[in-house]
Amino acid sequence: METRKRSILKAVIWNLIGLAMMALVGLIATGSVAVGGTMALINSAIGLTFYVVYERIWAKIGWGRTHA
Template structure:
């Protein structure tokens, strides 16, 4: 359903659904996650290269790091978006 909202910009069609005007849209969370992961992946690539001295190993580590942390960050953002504290 979240992916459906991201791709097709659909709104939930549940009867009685009230749109939350204070939360971010899922697409914003995805773009924030991507931009942050690019920065984090560059850092991981540099650190991995400095530790291993092997560009291929550093690239492998950075690639896996990018994918796993992108997914984790997206869901982390969505959970925090539901928390009203500090808004």
């Protein structure tokens, strides 16, 4: 089982990668750094929240795990 700290750190790092990609896509799509950045921040906040919840739910599910 993962600790909460590990789950959160993984989510933050993944979201930073996603934030950079979404900002780039937003910039390309709109031509505006401000609009692209705002889109990326909103997407990252929502994504981070749901990713942490998703990971914590799966951490409690024993199905498919092996205990060596």
